[in-house]
Amino acid sequence: MRILELDRLAAEIPAGAMVAIPPDNSATCAAFARALVRQGARGLRLVGVPVSGYATDLLIGAGCVAEVQSSAVTLDEAGLAPCFTRAVKAGQIRMLDATCPTMHAMLEAAGRGIPFIPIRGILGSDVLKHRPDWRVIDNPFQEGDPILLLPALAPDFAVFHAAAADRQGNVWVGRHHELASMAHAAKRTLVTVERIVEGNLIDDERMAPGVISGVYIEAVAVAERGAWPGGLLDEYPDDAVHFLEYARLARSEEGFRAYLARYVLRVTAAAAE
Amino acid sequence: MRDALPEERLIGAITRLILDPGKRPARHVAIGAASPIPAAASYLAREITGEVRVSVLNQRRGNPFTNGTGELFDLTAEGRIDLFFLGGGEIDGAGNLNLVGVGEWPGRVARFPGSFGSAFMYMMVPRVILYRFEHSRRVLVPRVAYISAPGTSPAGVFRRGHGEALVTGKAVFSFSPEQARFRLVSVHPGESAESVRAATGFDYDMAQPLAETADPVPEWLHLLRGPVAAAMAPTYPTFVQRIWPAAEMARSA
The missing domain is CATH 3.40.1080.10 (Glutaconate Coenzyme A-transferase)
Structure with missing residues (x-):
């Protein structure tokens, strides 16, 4: 230091x-x-x-x-x-x-050394529409549950x-x-x-x-x-x-x-x- | 006792909504970057019931978020916040909120500060009360230019709740998520069905009969000017000095 x-x-x-x-x-x-x-x-x-x-x-x-x-x-x-x-x-x-929790979550992911992190909410927001780096997937643990993934x-x-x-x-x-x-x-x-x-x-x-x-x-x-x-x-x-x-x-x-x-x-x- | 100030009337109207016996109890209310009016209404609800926890994101003394500013969203994600307040640069008749701007993305004609936590909070908190003092066709529009946070979501999208009411400087509306539509419930003193219609850009239903927004009862005014003012003063000094100067003087004496 x-x-x-x-x-x-x-x-x-x-x-x-x-x-x-x-x-x-x-x-x-x-x-x-x-x-x-x-x-x-x-x-x-x-x-x-x-x-x-x-x-x-x-x-x-x-x-x-x-x-x-x-x-x-x-x-x-x-x-x-x-x-x-x-x-x-x-x-x-x-x-x-x-949107605020996405900023925290993307940094959390980087801080844990993982490539992406899921987050609830946000689906239907135009913020998501203008973020080609964000992806919506189906929750792999539960069918019919779309969820947003954010990159680290x-x-x-x-x-x-x-x-x-x-x-x-x-x-x-x-x-x-x-x-x-x-x-x-x-x-x-x-x-x-x-x-x-x-x-x-x-x-x-x-x-x-x-x-x-x-x-x-x-x-x-x-x-x-x-x-x-x-x-x-x-x-x-x-x-x-x-x-x-x-x-x-x-x-x-x-x-x-x-x-x-x-x-x-x-x-x-x-x-x- | 001095009559209710316009701000105290707004606060009282929001407190009635918070304490609505027909809704799930608001045991934990969070306040984001919203105006001090919703904060005062939440503190008043706390004083009345003794059972409402109020967590203010920007609280200057004893800030409840000891795990950092992101904790508000973690609490919300887990379902530990019952009620939150949102506003918007534009609000439309389907309850959509625009905090981004107008014109080519990201706001080449008018730019608002940004979405803050709205895209998350609107869907993840069971109860949301919309508050925007300015009641004009500029703010209350037929259709928002951009959706920061959607008023309703299709079936299958995880969502805990919706806006349940909209409080402005002129009136109180309720919101039906099934119809994605507002209903005018009461107009503040000095306003009328016609003046509200003239200042509102979106279409809505009317309650029959249309009420006048009630003043806070004397006990509520007493609480506002005493313990609520004292609780507000460290975080909202300008507001408290303007609305309750006597309480502020007593506090700093």
């Missing part, structure tokens, strides 16, 4: 990589996304687990994204994700629509934020076990954290159930308030005022450029906050 500066960590992502990220309310990698914008990332294929928000919208607006696979892209209370909406309407990105999804990278890492690369994510499922599925996992702690998180019986083992973690960078404007567990709440400011500015190309200049390009993530 390596401990890197934030911008060095972001530089691990090559052009065209498939990168799984969490939504705004689930330890999102917002500071990491700003670092990707600063280094001019290109052609990213983002995967929302199971949906996505600010980070995806910011990266789309900055021209870093070729494809999004997600069940939704939303700024929640702050409304539609403006850059995403513009890009879809203009046909500038490839959108692979899904192993992203090139999982990236998220967490409260703490130790020097062995163990990362404490609390109850956000969907981050573990992302890390299990992805080929490489990069994490930003609020702090590096001494000792071994896995030695602590009370912490261990919320720890992702360092087995899965390739590199970590410290990014204080790295989920901002998203919140992090009980450490800090989301910044509703900033989400509204982002939504307002990103509504126009010009406003979005102003947002980048003010919060992303010329300043480090920490200084902006």
Whole structure:
């Protein structure tokens, strides 16, 4: 496990990589996304687990994204994700629509090393009609029971934020076990954290159930308030005022450029906050 | 006591639907990315009966999903969630929901955020109440442009339930899965059969006689402004400050 500066960590992502990220309310990698914008990332294929928000919208607006696979892209209370909406309407990105449990299930399959996974529901949805990679079969154990199969999804990278890492690369994510499922599925996992702690998180019986083992973690960078404007567990709440400011500015190309200049390009993530 | 606010009337109408004695009891209600109105109605049902578990996906303090955000769908797949709420950018007269968009796929004319869990939840939860505040011909359409989640399914497709009602800012409809059709049950104060018809893009039946949506009884208003407001405040601070500012002040004092 390596401990890197934030911008060095972001530089691990090559052009065209498939990168799984969490939504705004689930330890999102917002500071990491700003670092990707600063280094001019290109052609990213983002995967929302199971949906996505600010980070995806910011990266789309900055021209870093070729494809999004997600069940939704939303700024929640702050409304539609403006850059995403513009890009879809203009046909500038490839959108692979899904539905939340399919995102979890496809990653679960990859994390268990199996090629596909069945899931109930979804039959009759146009989401399925637009997913040629999804297959409906007859349940082999019960006749007359059509059921959907999803292929395993192993992203090139999982990236998220967490409260703490130790020097062995163990990362404490609390109850956000969907981050573990992302890390299990992805080929490489990069994490930003609020702090590096001494000792071994896995030695602590009370912490261990919320720890992702360092087995899965390739590199970590410290990014204080790295989920901002998203919140992090009980450490800090989301910044509703900033989400509204982002939504307002990103509504126009010009406003979005102003947002980048003010919060992303010329300043480090920490200084902006 | 202060009269019911329009939001409190909507909450009360949804709570009556949740507690409908003709339906399977809602022992476990889950709240997804829906508006705070269904959450408040569920907390009110909990306060009234003492027997409703309410699991809010985005709950900020004491989030019940200790196995991650995917646990909601695992619980649902197993049949451990009795009732859920869904909405949509478009809802049609057959109960189909569109959360994707309009125009060439995936939404070249209008793009909504996306389907979220709807394609799964609509079929896997025994009871679904549809809630959408905007009641207009733009939202309530004859036929959705795309089906995120189908209102009904052919025989042989595994499905535990359907939408049972649609609550909007103007009215309450019931839904018949056999007929794949809505029936107007009550109109909110200030609305009429005609005003609802004029604002609805799909065809529907009418209950005879047509009722006016009832206000919450005083005990319900008391619960809303006390324990429900307190339960809501950590997760829905903006909503609670707007609707129940006194309760919010008491909480933070």
